[in-house]
Ligand SMILES: Nc1ncnc2c1ncn2[C@@H]1O[C@H](COP(=O)(O)OP(=O)(O)O)[C@@H](O)[C@H]1O
């Protein structure tokens with residue numbers, strides 16, 4: 001579904017991603033894992049066209065993403081940001097309906113119906129008229145997820161989704177990620193090792209901008225690579 005070919009990316013003179021190549025299949029639950037500063041966020045920002053200045057190619061369903069309009073690509077490959085990026089002056093409902101009300105010709109009633117359905121699917125329908133400041137971290141994240149789901153994405157990128165959550169909320173997030181994976185390809189960037197067991201079907205292990213290993217969960221857990229063994233400990 002996505003092919004990444006010889007991807008290199010620099011900021012100034014510093015090379016952040018170094019000749020990265022791998023394939024993502026349609027039903028993958030991909031966990032991109034590695035130490036802080038290894039280039040994980042940069043990599044998924046390239047997939048979403050938030051970074052365009054790189055060498056190499058990213059192919060999505062046989063098309064170079066450079067040939068797909070940004071807005072269209074970001075609907076198909078949605079991103080849930082680490083900081084959620086909700087508008088503080090808008091309610092949950094308004095946050096979710098802002099883009100669709102501008103971009104589609106759906107009427108108010110249709111939009112409302114869809115919003116309620118989305119919020120129900122992530123279990124926060126009772127917060128529909130709240131402002132973000134009155135929500136917990138986990139609830140804000142669910143609003144951000146609903147907003148992404150409104151575009152019916154084929155791929156959803158999550159940047160460090162567990163980092164701001166308490167253990168109980170992590171459990172429900174993992175459950176939600178596994179549910180979402182039935183409808184979309186899920187790519188999670190994290191340094192949370194518990195996601196290996198609870199979520200991943202495939203793991204890309206990166207360090208200092210290079211792929212250390214890529215494979216199924218079983219392959220990575222059996223890896224004899226000293227860097228991975230050290231990280232897994
Ligand atoms: N906009 C930027 N300008 C310059 N350097 C950046 C920028 N964004 C990230 N970096 C650097 O790129 C490296 C990788 O960052 P990042 O992709 O955020 O790593 P990770 O998500 O794995 O922690 C870091 O050294 C970071 O300081």
Ligand SMILES: [Mg+2]
Nearest residue numbers: 040041042160
């Ligand atoms: Mg990061």
